[in-house]
Amino acid sequence: EAQVTQNPRYLITVTGKKLTVTCSQNMNHEYMSWYRQDPGLGLRQIYYSMNVEVTDKGDVPEGYKVSRKEKRNFPLILESPSPNQTSLYFCASSLWESGANVLTFGAGSRLTVL
Amino acid sequence: DAKTTQPTSMDCAEGRAANLPCNHSTISGNEYVYWYRQIHSQGPQYIIHGLKNNETNEMASLIITEDRKSSTLILPHATLRDTAVYYCIVRPHTGRRALTFGSGTRLQVQP
Numbered sequence: 361e362a363q364v365t366q367n368p369r370y371l372i373t374v375t376g377k378k379l380t381v382t383c384s385q386n387m388n389h390e391y392m393s394w395y396r397q398d399p400g401l402g403l404r405q406i407y408y409s410m411n412v413e414v415t416d417k418g419d420v421p422e423g424y425k426v427s428r429k430e431k432r433n434f435p436l437i438l439e440s441p442s443p444n445q446t447s448l449y450f451c452a453s454s455l456w457e458s459g460a461n462v463l464t465f466g467a468g469s470r471l472t473v474l
Numbered sequence: 475d476a477k478t479t480q481p482t483s484m485d486c487a488e489g490r491a492a493n494l495p496c497n498h499s500t501i502s503g504n505e506y507v508y509w510y511r512q513i514h515s516q517g518p519q520y521i522i523h524g525l526k527n528n529e530t531n532e533m534a535s536l537i538i539t540e541d542r543k544s545s546t547l548i549l550p551h552a553t554l555r556d557t558a559v560y561y562c563i564v565r566p567h568t569g570r571r572a573l574t575f576g577s578g579t580r581l582q583v584q585p
Binding site: 364395397400401402403404405419448450452462463464465466467468470 | 508510515516517518519520523561574575576577578
């Protein structure tokens, strides 16, 4: 089944403890992206990647890092998480970063930073 | 990228058509209109997209005005399972652009 898989789905951690949220897609998509969703603010883009080794900042990149060493994987790294990064995170991918393609989203990862 | 404006919320009776409007008055010629929906806190789900012509698929119809400044998503026979937040976004054909979803329209289908 074509899908975007995120792990973990739920995580409670403490301030300053580095964590990584993994994202993997099995559709050979070039474009991958991370979003966070907070109440009343919709989906905001954190980082995106147009292909291997090509990443760029979205609207809210502060406090996050990403890497794209392989086409299928796009992990989101929180080097020193803070409570304001408590949020629902979504990874998404599409065949090509263009207008005529469709984003496929993962099921989401709910992160709580205490 | 062009901004979109949607009503915050709408109600619709079950079995009736749900018409969700979206204003994108600053859309440029190479930008597509996309609709997604999010049921509760699940990952957003693609519904339909279009450039100039009206489009229809098994889920919905998309009506784009001739000047492309607005569009309407039509769910022809809304069911309770269509209760969700619906996002209208515009996406450039090429280029390195961040993609913003906005707050969307919360559609409540009433029994």
